[in-house]
Amino acid sequence: MKTAMIDETHNPSLTSWVGSANGHSDFPIQNLPLGVFSAGSELPRGGVAIGDMILDLAKAGRSGLLTGDAQDAAIAASGPTLNPLLALGAGPRRALRRRLSQLLATGSDDRRIVEGLLYPAENCTLHLPAAIGGYTDFYAGIHHALNVGRQFRPDNPLLPNYKHVPIGYHGRASSVRVSGADVRRPNGQRKAPDAETPTFGPSQRLDLELELGIWIGPGNDLGSPIPIGEADSHIAGLSLLNDWSARDLQAWEYQPLGPFLAKNFLTTVSPWIVTAEALAPFRTRQPARGADDPRPLPYLWDETDQDRGAYGIALSVLIRTTRMREEGQAPHRLGTGPATNLYWTAAQLVAHHTCNGCDLNPGDLLGTGTISTPDDSGVGSLLELSRGGKAPITLPNGETRAFLADGDELILAGRAVADGYVAIGFGDCRGQVTPALAL
Amino acid sequence: MKTAMIDETHNPSLTSWVGSANGHSDFPIQNLPLGVFSAGSELPRGGVAIGDMILDLAKAGRSGLLTGDAQDAAIAASGPTLNPLLALGAGPRRALRRRLSQLLATGSDDRRIVEGLLYPAENCTLHLPAAIGGYTDFYAGIHHALNVGRQFRPDNPLLPNYKHVPIGYHGRASSVRVSGADVRRPNGQRKAPDAETPTFGPSQRLDLELELGIWIGPGNDLGSPIPIGEADSHIAGLSLLNDWSARDLQAWEYQPLGPFLAKNFLTTVSPWIVTAEALAPFRTRQPARGADDPRPLPYLWDETDQDRGAYGIALSVLIRTTRMREEGQAPHRLGTGPATNLYWTAAQLVAHHTCNGCDLNPGDLLGTGTISTPDDSGVGSLLELSRGGKAPITLPNGETRAFLADGDELILAGRAVADGYVAIGFGDCRGQVTPALAL
Secondary structure, three states: OOOOOOOHHHOOOOOEOOHHHOOOOOOOOOOOOEEEEEEOOOOOEEEEEEOOEEEEHHHHHOOOOOOHHHHHHHHHOOOOOOHHHHHHOHHHHHHHHHHHHHHHEOOOOOHHHHHOOEEEHHHEEEEOOOOOOOEEEEOOOHHHHHHHHHHHOOOOOOOOOOOOOOOEEEOOHHHEEEOOOOEEOOEEEEOOOOOOOOEEEEOOOEEOOEEEEEEEOOOOOOOOOOOHHHHHHHEEEEEEEEOOEEHHHHHHHOOOOOOOOOOOOOEEEOOOEEEHHHHHHHEEOOOOOOOOOOOOOHHHOOHHHHHHOEEOEEEEEEEEOHHHHHOOOOOEEEEEEEOOOOOOOHHHHHHHHHOOOOOOOOOOEEEOOOOOOOOHHHOOOHHHHOOOOOOOEEOOOOOEEOOOOOOOEEEEEEEEOOOOOOOEEOOOEEEEEEOOOOO | OOOOOOOHHHOOOOOEOOHHHOOOOOOOOOOOOEEEEEEOOOOOEEEEEEOOEEEEHHHHHOOOOOOHHHHHHHHHOOOOOOHHHHHHOHHHHHHHHHHHHHHHEOOOOOHHHHHOOEEEHHHEEEEOOOOOOOEEEEOOOHHHHHHHHHHHOOOOOOOOOOOOOOOEEEOOHHHEEEOOOOEEOOEEEEOOOOOOOOEEEEOOOEEOOEEEEEEEOOOOOOOOOOOHHHHHHHEEEEEEEEOOEEHHHHHHHOOOOOOOOOOOOOEEEOOOEEEHHHHHHHEEOOOOOOOOOOOOOHHHOOHHHHHHOEEOEEEEEEEEOHHHHHOOOOOEEEEEEEOOOOOOOHHHHHHHHHOOOOOOOOOOEEEOOOOOOOOHHHOOOHHHHOOOOOOOEEOOOOOEEOOOOOOOEEEEEEEEOOOOOOOEEOOOEEEEEEOOOOO
16 A cells, blocks of 8 residues: 655645745645636636645646656646546656645745746636546445434444445536535425325425545556555545435435435535645544454455554534524534544545446545534534434524525535644535525 | 427438448438447547448538538537537437438439448447446336346335336446447455355356436536426437346445446447437337326426337347357347336436436436346346346256356347338447456
């Protein structure tokens, strides 16, 4: 298992001459996440976030400041998607990171030139970082699986396959959108448990799902599985992901082939790929399995992966209702929990996905599944918080929510933290609920 | 509901000066299906099958023989995928068909020029007709659902949602291949019902699934459902589709989120899009629902669709084992059944898929689900024929099959027939099973 190395780009004493990058920014010089942006009417191209600025990778590629692999990476990132850059793998990505770290560091001799590559983020539009050929959503958040399973099977919440197979399904790539897209409440079929027949109309149980998104780098050819020991080198980086879900549609449609219209109306990702390189200091040991847990089959097991396969990322869900917005209140934090609450590592998800020969390609997106805490301190869905809708939560202003109401704005946030390192963030993963289309 | 009209291109007395198109060809002048081909080292581009020849649409676009919509269609089909042509919708597609019908008809004044646009199909490579952004597989073959359901729930084979909701799930677009691709037996996790723990290894229950593939034309924007009355205009045409399935992987993995690795190792489609225009004479009344069947919700119901929503296509499955090949035997026909054995029409699948706002895009592919007869005369999977593997079938040469063996070649065939019209075919949907990768 090759893991991204910790090097001078992670030095906690590094600061940037971009002042907004120092202090509590999501994007200090230790982060340097990759995305796609446009300014005014110019064409979208790759960029790197630094404080409240964006460095233009297309311009950087023409600046004469880069050479070798770093230059190749910038050229690959000069178009409207990062797929060509993701296809190059870790080497060029790391070379670009190291060079940009030098150029953006306090004291850089090239500051005057680099200033010409920067745009204020507030004047830019952010786009999906890649053209997503395939989107797969997993179910690796074990406390989510337990919390939800308990609502249906109190004595036996996990299905027999859960601790053997990383459960996943194909999502819809075409409806993945970048943070900020409205989530229109979907219409659909649903049948109340006591109703004779289904009806068609707006979902009454619209929910969020807090997940991490995993962006695939080089990938594999059809028929050539990625061994667990090599899986890490195909993970380009992470984003936040909100797998919006219509629980009433899901309950009625999902047997026997799984979720479909309950999920494919929208999936939101945060705009920046926080790279595997940036995340290296925040890798941590995968939580130990229980004494009674089965040891996974060999194709899913790698000691190095167990040692470094989890991510020390604090994940939060915030909500702001229409009334809160009107009254000028800040979003309310529903909870915060660690991303270590995953039963399977990202490498295990990649190895499993490809073990039958299925191909993964640059720009493909994997969702981890909803990440929740065992208790209510950091759960990733209202389905869990409201006990399947039976126990609505009360917000500080007295409003209650079993599921999402029109006008609610949901914000996912993430922050990677580790002793001795500068914390890095992900940027918002945000969406506001708009009313269903009239029938 | 706008349906493709029957016009002079369907005239049964029309013949072509391409002699091989007359007689029992899949591709008489009444068909003119769309595909992507390459000749030698030339770049792939759009083509039209006529007898045993392929007409080059890129060259046709430069020939001076086309004008207006027909010319626009040929230009859109000049690249390596038909997505731009599919995006144009029925008008330009129909104009191209009408003009090509004139040019290829016996007695055409332009024969000498058109001859320069033709390539012998045997010298060409066929490619996927479109870059498939999204692939969705449905479960609309009601006898398949009944046959399989009976194996698990003899008294109650259909789940309660089946006759209300067109059940579907997202498949994997990246592993769709054109006819001829080998199907490598997938490795994967499976657990025998009486085993304590799962094992990893080659699937021992590899199966085929006989389906129709539906190619999407213009499609819709996210958030803008396609009403049932307009759905037909988004269906560009049909292919044959083999949804190869590993039943043992499927049984172990599919709860609660549906099939995943059991399906995504390969899906095969026949190379030609038999257009909605070509299929117009073969549209027929959707089989009447039973007296006890629920009337579908209004968003799924359109009288014109019921009147014309089924396709009179005879679908066949043929097998050729290694021994049959070695002994020079022709493929053995396992059965033939009608494509009318679908509980939901293609328009209902499109309307359902988009009713929540999910977008469909040009080149997207929908599978109907396995199409089977109530009896064994035309079932679309070995799971059904062999009663879940318990009753292996015997081939004419004495070999038996519960599921597919390495070396088996499977061929799907389809033929649209209607009184008073020349039958049209689809071309093969073929694949041979190769051994699993060594572990």
